[in-house]
Amino acid sequence: MLTDIEIAQQTKMLKISEIASKLGITDDELEPYGHYKAKVSQACIDRLASKPDGKLVLVTAINPTPAGEGKTTTSIGLSEGMHKLGINSVLALREPSLGPVFGIKGGAAGGGYSQVVPMEDINLHFTGDMHAITAANNLLCALIDNHMQQGNALGIDPRMIQIDRCLDMNDRALRNCVVGMGSRMDGVPRQDHFRITVATEIMAILCLADDLHDLKERLGRILVAYTYDGKPVYARDLEAVGSMTALLKDALNPNLVQTLENNPAIIHGGPFANIAHGCNSVRATKLALKLGDWCITEAGFGSDLGAEKFFDIKCRFAGLKPDCVVLVATIRALKYNGGVPKADLGTENLDALKAGIVNLRTHIENMQKFGVPVVVAINHFYTDTDAEIAYIKEYCEKMGVSVAFSDVFLKGGEGGIELAKTVIETVNKGTSAFKPLYDEKLPIKEKLSIISKEIYRARGVIYTAKAEKEIAKIEQLGFGNIPVCVAKTQYSLSDDPTKLGKPEDFDITVRDVKLSSGAGFVVALTGEIMTMPGLPKVPAANNIAVTDSGVISGLF
Numbered sequence: 228m229l230t231d232i233e234i235a236q237q238t239k240m241l242k243i244s245e246i247a248s249k250l251g252i253t254d255d256e257l258e259p260y261g262h263y264k265a266k267v268s269q270a271c272i273d274r275l276a277s278k279p280d281g282k283l284v285l286v287t288a289i290n291p292t293p294a295g296e297g298k299t300t301t302s303i304g305l306s307e308g309m310h311k312l313g314i315n316s317v318l319a320l321r322e323p324s325l326g327p328v329f330g331i332k333g334g335a336a337g338g339g340y341s342q343v344v345p346m347e348d349i350n351l352h353f354t355g356d357m358h359a360i361t362a363a364n365n366l367l368c369a370l371i372d373n374h375m376q377q378g379n380a381l382g383i384d385p386r387m388i389q390i391d392r393c394l395d396m397n398d399r400a401l402r403n404c405v406v407g408m409g410s411r412m413d414g415v416p417r418q419d420h421f422r423i424t425v426a427t428e429i430m431a432i433l434c435l436a437d438d439l440h441d442l443k444e445r446l447g448r449i450l451v452a453y454t455y456d457g458k459p460v461y462a463r464d465l466e467a468v469g470s471m472t473a474l475l476k477d478a479l480n481p482n483l484v485q486t487l488e489n490n491p492a493i494i495h496g497g498p499f500a501n502i503a504h505g506c507n508s509v510r511a512t513k514l515a516l517k518l519g520d521w522c523i524t525e526a527g528f529g530s531d532l533g534a535e536k537f538f539d540i541k542c543r544f545a546g547l548k549p550d551c552v553v554l555v556a557t558i559r560a561l562k563y564n565g566g567v568p569k570a571d572l573g574t575e576n577l578d579a580l581k582a583g584i585v586n587l588r589t590h591i592e593n594m595q596k597f598g599v600p601v602v603v604a605i606n607h608f609y610t611d612t613d614a615e616i617a618y619i620k621e622y623c624e625k626m627g628v629s630v631a632f633s634d635v636f637l638k639g640g641e642g643g644i645e646l647a648k649t650v651i652e653t654v655n656k657g658t659s660a661f662k663p664l665y666d667e668k669l670p671i672k673e674k675l676s677i678i679s680k681e682i683y684r685a686r687g688v689i690y691t692a693k694a695e696k697e698i699a700k701i702e703q704l705g706f707g708n709i710p711v712c713v714a715k716t717q718y719s720l721s722d723d724p725t726k727l728g729k730p731e732d733f734d735i736t737v738r739d740v741k742l743s744s745g746a747g748f749v750v751a752l753t754g755e756i757m758t759m760p761g762l763p764k765v766p767a768a769n770n771i772a773v774t775d776s777g778v779i780s781g782l783f
Contacts, residue, residue, distance in 0.1 A: 231338050231783045235346035238487050246485045250317070250518045258480065260354045263345050266480040267493070267514060269438070275517040281317075282654055283516060286525040286553045286604075287534035287594070289586050290727075291717055293569050294559040297338065297606040297636065301555045301643075302525045303486055304341035304635020305604075305650065308643025309521055310490045314651070317519030318343070318492035321507040321527065322357065322482070323350050324425045324499070326397040326760055329768035334783035339636035341643070343484055343492045347779050356433075357395045357424055357497070359478035363471040364393045364429045368419075370465050371451055372407065375415045381460055385417040387453040389741070391758070395424035399761030422758035426502040429471075431712075431746035433478060434496035434508040435544055442479055446471050449745040450704075459704060462745070481511040488640050491518070500527030501717040502758050504536040504748070509545040528717035530554060530590045531682050538597045539663050539678075540710045540748055548661045550654045552594045553646070555604045555633075556587050558611045558619065564728045573610035580615055584622060585729040589720060591628055593682050598660040600653050603630040604646050629653055668708045671698050671740070675711055675751055679735040683720050689736045694751070697740040701749060710748045714756045722754030 229237075243265045247257050256271035286302040302320065309316035320343065323335035334350040336343045343349060352358070368390060375383055394401065401421035407414030424430060428449055436442040447463035454460060462468060481495040493515050496508035505527035506512075515522040526533030534552065542549065558580065559572040565583030567576055587603070594601045603623050605616075616632070623630040631649040634642030665677045672688070679685040690698070701707060718724035721733045741750040752758075762768075770781040 231334065231342060232346060232780060234340060235336075235342050235344050235487070236778070238344055240344055240485060241489045243483060243485070246489065246491050247483060250491055252483075252518070257483070263484065264348060264354060265483050266354060266477065267483055268480060272510065272514055275514070278517045280516040281520040281522055282550045283512075283547060284521065284523050284551045284553060284650060284654070285534060285537055285549050286523065286555060287530040288528070288555040289560060289590050290529040290531070290564075290719060292560040292563045294557060294563045294572050296555050296557055296560055298525055298555045299335060300338045300341045300636055301553070301604050301606055301633055301646070302523055303337040303343060303492070304633060304639065304643035305553065305646050306492075306523045307341065307486055307488050307490060307635065307640030308647030309523075309651075310488065311640040311644050312647055314521060314647070315519045316490070316521040316523055317515040318486070319507055319512045319515040319522055319524040320492060320494045321525070322353055322494050322497035324423065324497050325351070325357065325395045326423050326425070328782070329762075329771070330397045330760065330766055331763040338783070340487060340639035341635040342487050343494065344487060345484070347782060349484060349494060350782055353494075354482050356478040356482070356495070359474050360427065360429050360433060361393055361395055361424045363474040364390075364424070364427050366471060366474065367449070367451065367462055367465070367467050368392045370467050372414050374465055381464060382454040382456070383452045383460055384455045385415055388417070388419070388451070389453070390428070390449065390451050391420040391422045393422050393424045393427045397423065397760040397762045399759060402757065402759045420759075423499070423760060425497050425499050426758045428743040428746050429475075430496065430498050431504055431743060431748075433475060434498055434504070434506060435541070435746055436479065437509065439472070439476060439479060442475065443468055443472050445745040445747070447745070450742050479510070481508065481514050498527075500533035500536060502714045502756060504540050504712050504746075505533035506537050506541045509541060512547065513545065530594055531720050532713075532715060532717055534594060535664070535678065535682050536712060538661070539665065540712060542661070543663050543667065543710060544747060548659070549599050550659045551650055552599050552601045553604050553650060554587070554590055554594060554601055555606055557606045557608060558615050559608055561587060575612040575615060577614060577618060580618060583728055584619075586720070586727070588626065589684065589729045591626055596664060596681060598662045600656070600658050601628050602646070602649050602653050603628055605630060605632045606636070607632045607634045667710050671702060671707050671711060671749055675713070675737065678711065678713060683735060684729065685721065685733055685735045687734050689734045691736070691738045694737045694740050701740065701742045704742070706742055706744055706749065712743070712748045712750045714750055714752045714758070716754055716756055722756075
């Protein structure tokens with residue numbers, strides 16, 4: 228059987244100008260990066276501003292397991308299935324981070340015969356957006372350290388720096404470090420930290436900004452430090468906005484690529500959902516809504532993370548009103564939630580399926596709390612038995628939720644037709660009445676309590692002394708009335724990755740709280756979640772190779 232990268236490399240891609248032409252994008256509105264990828268200009272976005280929006284479908288999933296769920300693969304296959312039905316659908320996905328590509332997860336451009344291409348480019352440097360964000364973030368950090376070195380006119384307290392340096396790579400050794408060591412000319416010694424690029428506030432800002440003006444306003448509002456007497460210092464106080472914007476101005480424009488079946492896909496922005504807000508850019512989603520009759524987008528990890536943040540942060544800021552949620556699961560993953568070891572997931576086990584399906588049920592109930600109809604997509608595996616399939620269908624029917632089986636990994640668009648028809652039928656009923664989960668003007672603790680109880684199903688929230696102190700400080704600065712973004716393990720509804728299914732009788736522990744004033748939300752760090760991941764014992768990087776002629780293998 229061919230690997231994902233081998234399938235992608237055998238695909239005959241169309242020139243990106245042909246893909247753009249299908250969407251009515253002119254050559255003057257396209258900024259090509261080679262033959263098969265391009266950025267879409269602001270001129271195109273401006274021209275389409277008055278055009279009515281298409282339908283918006285969010286693809287999310289149950290909590291991820293080692294068995295795999297295939298959310299991105301399903302998103303791509305759903306769009307391909309719609310094209311098979313003659314419907315103009317446009318994908319809006321996130322850009323992969325180099326961290327997972329070289330770490331444990333591998334590539335993030337779909338899988339099998341449901342991929343976006345050029346797969347190697349998308350998974351690696353793409354159009355340079357990640358590098359631009361890294362550079363802008365680290366420029367701001369350099370300006371802070373230089374300001375302290377050159378007299379510190381603002382009186383910045385080096386112990387109270389609020390922004391970390393970043394790198395788009397898993398590197399646990401950089402989580403805690405000391406900078407400025409050496410001679411007096413080498414800077415002010417202080418403890419520093421690195422986080423992965425996709426967890427930075429600048430990544431969030433790029434993904435939430437409406438346009439260049441909004442980008443600059445948001446960059447200026449970044450809280451970078453406190454002074455010795457406790458006053459806040461923002462990026463605008465360091466006169467950093469102009470140079471940061473210069474690095475980000477091209478990265479702000481969405482990227483256009485294609486699927487294996489030569490249909491359009493917009494890929495832009497890549498915040499993780501377990502440590503960031505987990506959605507592609509507002510600009511990409513809005514552009515897809517103008518270019519297509521349907522926009523298929525996704526949010527990272529399970530619905531307790533990515534989808535909640537999509538609804539409560541992205542939709543709130545962008546004024547988006549989703550028409551449907553597709554909730555992806557596999558029978559294998561549900562049996563894993565029911566206690567079956569990974570090695571035994573190919574064997575029929577209805578008892579384990581019945582025990583693990585509570586995870587699916589909880590995600591369905593959670594999505595319904597936002598007033599949006601739900602379609603369950605079962606990503607089909609050849610090991611799924613007739614009895615297991617029948618049980619899933621009956622269970623979902625009893626919950627009043629439509630279910631469709633997807634076989635897009637092996638069949639591409641053909642395998643997504645059943646799911647596409649089910650989504651269209653669900654949306655055409657017109658039952659969506661979207662509403663966020665909470666009022667953002669509530670105090671920070673009340674918002675965290677609502678998310679923890681309604682989405683995670685926790686008893687309550689425990690705050691460390693540090694978290695209590697930071698919440699008080701944030702509210703004193705006047706930023707208590709903005710959404711919250713919870714950093715939490717993706718593997719469980721709780722903050723303990725070992726608790727599968729639907730955990731009971733637990734509390735969520737908030738150990739720290741950070742203000743992302745430029746992005747417009749407060750980040751609450753729970754459990755043991757890290758903003759700089761580490762590499763596994765055998766990284767995916769060890770299996771990647773390049774031939775003398777430049778052909779990459781082992782990327783996925």
